[in-house]
Amino acid sequence: MTQTTGSPAIQDSPSWTRLILDSIADGVFTVDKQGRITSFNRAAERITGFPKDEAIGQYCHEIFRANTCFEACPLKHTAETAETIINLEVNILNRDNKEIPISISTAVVTDESGNVVGAVETFRDLSLIKELHKEIYRQYSFQDILGRSKPMLKLFQILPDIAQSDATVLIEGESGTGKELFATALHNLSSRQDKPLIKVNCAALPETLLESELFGYKKGAFTDAKKDKPGRFRQAHGGTIFLDEIGDMSKGTQVKLLRVLEQKEYEPLGSTKTEKVDVRIIAATNRDLMEMMHRREFREDLFFRINVIRLSIPPLRERREDIPLLLDHFIERINLKQSKQIKKASPTALKTLLNYEFPGNVRELENVIEHATILTKGIEIQPRHLPSYLTRRDKEPRGPADLRDKEDLAVLDNIERDLIIRVLEHHSGSTAAAAKELGIHRSTLWRKMKRYGLLPQ
Numbered sequence: 001m002t003q004t005t006g007s008p009a010i011q012d013s014p015s016w017t018r019l020i021l022d023s024i025a026d027g028v029f030t031v032d033k034q035g036r037i038t039s040f041n042r043a044a045e046r047i048t049g050f051p052k053d054e055a056i057g058q059y060c061h062e063i064f065r066a067n068t069c070f071e072a073c074p075l076k077h078t079a080e081t082a083e084t085i086i087n088l089e090v091n092i093l094n095r096d097n098k099e100i101p102i103s104i105s106t107a108v109v110t111d112e113s114g115n116v117v118g119a120v121e122t123f124r125d126l127s128l129i130k131e132l133h134k135e136i137y138r139q140y141s142f143q144d145i146l147g148r149s150k151p152m153l154k155l156f157q158i159l160p161d162i163a164q165s166d167a168t169v170l171i172e173g174e175s176g177t178g179k180e181l182f183a184t185a186l187h188n189l190s191s192r193q194d195k196p197l198i199k200v201n202c203a204a205l206p207e208t209l210l211e212s213e214l215f216g217y218k219k220g221a222f223t224d225a226k227k228d229k230p231g232r233f234r235q236a237h238g239g240t241i242f243l244d245e246i247g248d249m250s251k252g253t254q255v256k257l258l259r260v261l262e263q264k265e266y267e268p269l270g271s272t273k274t275e276k277v278d279v280r281i282i283a284a285t286n287r288d289l290m291e292m293m294h295r296r297e298f299r300e301d302l303f304f305r306i307n308v309i310r311l312s313i314p315p316l317r318e319r320r321e322d323i324p325l326l327l328d329h330f331i332e333r334i335n336l337k338q339s340k341q342i343k344k345a346s347p348t349a350l351k352t353l354l355n356y357e358f359p360g361n362v363r364e365l366e367n368v369i370e371h372a373t374i375l376t377k378g379i380e381i382q383p384r385h386l387p388s389y390l391t392r393r394d395k396e397p398r399g400p401a402d403l404r405d406k407e408d409l410a411v412l413d414n415i416e417r418d419l420i421i422r423v424l425e426h427h428s429g430s431t432a433a434a435a436k437e438l439g440i441h442r443s444t445l446w447r448k449m450k451r452y453g454l455l456p457q
Contacts, residue, residue, distance in 0.1 A: 025124075027102075030109055031075055032118040035059050047102065047125045049095030060121075065093040078106040079119040087379065088341055089126065101126040143185035145178060146329055149319035155182075155311065162309055163189035168261065170306050171284040173313030176363030179284040182311060183242040186282060195239030198232045203245035203450075204443025211253050217269035233266060233277050240280045245447075246306070247287035247298060254299045261305045281306065316358040316365060323353055326362060330369040331381075342373055345381040352383055356390050417452040420445070424454070 018041075021028050027044035029037055037060055040052040048055070050063050061069035067090055068074060074085045085106045091099050104123040108116050140148040142156040162169060163186045171179045180199065187197040205213055216231030232241060243249075249257070260266050261281065265274050283306045292298035316323065327350070331342050345353065349372075358364050372385040383391050420434070427433035435445040449455050 027123045027125075028120065029055070029060070030118055030120045031060050031079075033079060033116070035061070035073075035076065035079075037063065038118065044123075047094070047100065047123070048092070066090045067092075074104060074106050075119045075121055078108055079116060082108050082116065084108075087343070101130050140325055143181070143188060145181050145185060146325050147319065147322045148325055149314075149321045151314040151319055152322060155313075159185060160189055162186060162311070164191070165309075166190075166280055167308045168280070168306050169282045169309045169311060170289075171282065171311045171313060172289075173284070173286060174315045174359075174361055175286050176361030177313040177315060178362050179286075179313055180242065180244060182313065183240075183244075183282045183284060187240040187242075187280075190240065190280070192239045192280060196236050197240045197242065198236035199242045199244065200232050201244045201441075201443040201447075203248040203447045207250040207253070210249065211256065212269045214253065215256060215266050215268050218271045228268075231266075231268060233260065233279055234275070236279045237277055238279070240282060243281065243283045245285060245287075246283040247285040247289055247292060251299065254302050258299065258302045258305060261302075316361045320354055323365065324350065326365055327353065327369060330366050331373065334370055334373045338373060340373055340376070341379055342376055342381060343379045345372075346383070349381050349383045349386060352386060352390055417454070420448060420452065420454065 021039075021041040022043075024041070025043055027047045028039075028041045029044050030039045032038055037055050037058055040050075040055040042052075044055070045051055048063060055063050060075060061073070068088075074088055074090075077083065078085060085104065087103050087105060089101065089103050091101050094100050102123045103126055104121055106119055106121045109118040109120050111117050140146060140153075142159060145152075145156075147153065147156070159182070169183075169186060171182055173179050183199075184197065187193060200210075200214065202210060212229075212231070214231050214233055216229050216234055219227050243257075256266060260277065260279075264278065265276050267274055289298050289303055289307075293300050293303045327345060331344070334340065335342055353365070353368070360367070368387055368390065369381075371387050372381045375385040376382070423434045424431070431442055431445055431449075435442040440448075446455075
C-alpha cells in the first residue's frame with residue numbers, strides 16, 4: 001500500500017523523469033525558444049560525445065553542427081509552426097569532428113497553459129545501419145553494377161577474368177540493361193585502365209559521319225575538312241574503344257572495322273597512309289547479330305571476330321529479385337539530387353514494380369523512381385506516385401497477356417513519340433536542348449527519332 005500511495009509523487013519528480021530519459025537508447029534533448037539546450041540525456045552524450053554539463057546552455061547548432069542547422073533547422077521549424085518531424089535523416093559532427101548519420105524526430109514543448117516554450121528532439125544513431133547498407137552494396141555490386149540474382153552474380157564472377165584478358169568482347173542485351181556499365185567495368189579492371197576509354201554509339205551517327213568519326217580524316221578529304229582530325233580509334237590508342245549498337249553499322253564501315261581487328265591498322269578518310277593502332281574493342285548490341293548475319297545484314301567474318309567472348313545481360317523481368325536492391329539505390333541517389341528524405345516504397349508500390357515487365361529495363365526503372373520521388377511528399381512511395389501505366393493493369397480487366405503487353409507497348413510508344421514532338425517544337429528543333437529536357441543522351445534521342453520517323457527527310 002505504501003508503494004501504491006507514494007508512486008504518483010515519485011513519478012512526478014524531476015529525478016524520475018531524468019531516470020527514464022537516461023534509460024532509453026535514443027538521444028533526447030530540449031531547447032528553449034531561443035534554441036539553447038535545456039536538457040540532454042545520457043544517450044545524447046554518448047552519440048555526440050559532449051557531456052551534459054558542456055551541452056546545456058549552448059545553442060543546439062553549436063553542439064550538433066548538422067547539415068541542416070543553418071539552412072532548414074528542424075527544431076526551429078517545429079518551434080515556429082508546431083509541426084512535428086518524424087525520422088528525418090541528417091548528418092552531425094560529434095565532438096571529435098567525426099560525421100555521424102542520425103534519424104531525428106521533433107515536437108513542441110508547451111507549458112501548463114498551452115504556450116510553446118521550446119522544442120524537444122529525439123535522435124537515433126544510424127551508423128550501424130549505414131554500415132550494413134554499405135556491406136550489402138559491396139556484396140551485391142561490381143563497379144557501378146548492382147545485382148543479387150543468380151544471372152548477375154554469375155556475371156560478376158567471370159568479369160574480372162575477362163577484364164584481364166585482351167580479347168574482344170560482345171555484350172548483348174536489350175536497351176536499358178546497362179551494357180555501357182559493363183563495358184566501363186571491363187576497362188576499369190583491365191591493364192589498360194590508365195589509358196582512354198572511348199565510347200561511340202554507332203546508331204547515333206549517320207552512315208556518312210560514322211566512318212570519319214571512327215577513323216578520322218585528312219585535310220581536304222571533303223568540303224568541310226579544313227584540317228586533319230584524329231578519329232576515335234586514334235584517341236583510344238593504348239586503351240579501349242566501346243562500340244555501342246554495332247548492329248547499326250553499315251557494311252562499308254564493317255569492312256574497315258574488320259581490318260582493324262585483323263591487322264591492327266586503318267586509313268583515315270582521304271589518306272593513303274596506313275596507321276597502326278593498339279586498342280581493345282568492346283562491342284554491344286540490342287539486336288540479334290546472328291539472325292542479321294543469316295539475313296546478310298551483318299558480315300559473317302566480322303561477327304566471328306567480335307564474338308570471341310560474349311556476355312548476355314539479362315533483362316530486368318528475368319531478374320526481378322534485383323528490383324528492390326536497385327530501388328533502394330535509385331531512391332538514395334535521387335534523394336541527394338532532389339534533397340528528399342524518401343525511405344522506401346510501400347509494399348503495394350513494390351508489388352506493382354515487381355509485377356511490371358519493364359520493357360525499358362533498368363533505365364526505365366530509374367525513370368519510374370525519379371517520377372515517383374518528385375510526386376512523393378512524405379517518406380514512402382505509394383502506388384499513386386508511380387506512373388499511371390504501371391498501376392492501370394491492376395485496375396482494368398483486359399485481354400490475354402500477350403495482347404495486353406502489345407497494347408501497353410503501343411500506348412507507351414505513342415506517348416513517347418508525342419512527347420518528343422512537343423519538346424522538339426518547344427526548342428525549335430534543337431536536339432541538344434530537347435535531349436537535356438527529356439533527361440536522355442542526345443544519341444538516345446536521335447535513335448528514338450529514327451525509330452518514330454521524326455528525322456528530317
